[in-house]
Amino acid sequence: MGLLVYPSIEVAHKIINYTAMKIDSHQHFWKYDPIKDSWIDDDMSRIKNDFLPTDVQPLLAQNGIDGCVAVQADQSESETHFLLQLASQHNFIKGVVGWVDFRAENIEERLTYFSQFKSLKGFRHIIQSELEDDFLLGKDFCNGISLLIKFGYTYDILIHPRHLRYAVEFVKRFPDQKFVINHIAKPFIKDQLMEGWLQDITLFKNFRNVSCKIAGLVTEADWNLWQHQDFKSYISIVLDVFGIDRVMFGSDWPVCLLAASYGQVCEVLEKNTSFLNIEEKSNLWGDNCAEFYQLVDTRKV
Incomplete structure (x- = not known):
């Protein structure tokens, strides 16, 4: 599975027919800088480039x-x-999830400032890199999060399985705030481990304000030896927990290139959700993302 190949024409055509607007809910862009991007270590040399x-x-x-x-x-x-600059230059970038310091004393001022940018849909903090596992529950951080609803912003939750129990308490505090868990909380797909992750991800079933991105799976698997069936149980569990109206496709490009091509990422999800009907596939491949982030179909304007 190390070869980077595109999916078959048949698979691509299936995806094309699912929904009026097909949206990749999760991509990154950067001009590589070895200091700023120090998280890209030597094992990730494939992505030590501009994207x-x-x-x-x-x-x-x-x-x-x-x-x-x-x-x-x-x-x-x-x-x-x-x-935001990239989005202003490229029509296919439908929305931006940015960063702001939620712990700052002037957080409301910063959110007011950013509210002028219509392509900015929400924010994210890299929780997985913080030293405290309960970072999400910090007083100052939660104070900042409490202001998001005033501006109509979403929040992307980037965590590892060990953070899930804190994330449950976190979303409880903000029942009207729209959240989306990134990368299904990065379970240990390489070792096919579910204990802990399964119990904790299941707790989100009744939180209607929380969605989940089916993204970043290939980089949690064996980068060189993964197979499509490695992801089947994880995807099935996420669909059961969140339902078809609270999940969305994401490629995690270019990080996914460590393990798979863009086309292979699409194929993984297609093959493991072939049992869904057309409406359900439309939700998964674009409609849910468009609704969550309030994206505009610029093909029609």
Whole structure:
């Protein structure tokens, strides 16, 4: 499974027919900098390059994807501005998930400032890199999160399985805030381990304000030896927990290139959700994402 190949024409055509607008809910862009991007270690040399909209646009077209949501990869407001600039230059970037310091005393002022940018849909913090497992429950952080609903912003939850129990308490505090868990909380797919992750992810079943991105799976598997069936149980569990109206496709490009091509990522999800009907596939491949982030179909305006 190490070869980077595109899916069959038949698979691509299936994806094209699912929904009026097909959206990749999770992509990144960067101009590689060894200091700023120090999280990209030597094992990730494949992505020690610039990755910009012109690099991914042909891949979207080949796989029948109409647009994407660009998500922050650096903890800075300059990152947010970088993504907003890209969105202003490329129509297929339908929305941006940026970064702001939720613990800052002037957080409401910063959110007021960012509210002028219509392509900015929400924010994310890289919780998985914080030293405290209960970072989400910090007083100052939660104070910042409490202001998001005032501005109509979403929040992407980036965590590992050990953070899930804190994430449950976190979302309980904000029942009217729209949340989405990134990468199904990164279970240990390589070792086919579910204990802990399964029990905790199941707790989100009744939180209607919480969605889940089926993204980032291939990089949690064996990068060189994964097979389509490795993901079957994980995807089935997520569909059962969140339901077909609270899940969305994401490629996690270009990070996915460590283990698979863009086309292979699409194929993994297609093969493991072949039992869904047309309406359900429309929800998964675009409609849920468009609704969650309030995206505009620019093909019609």
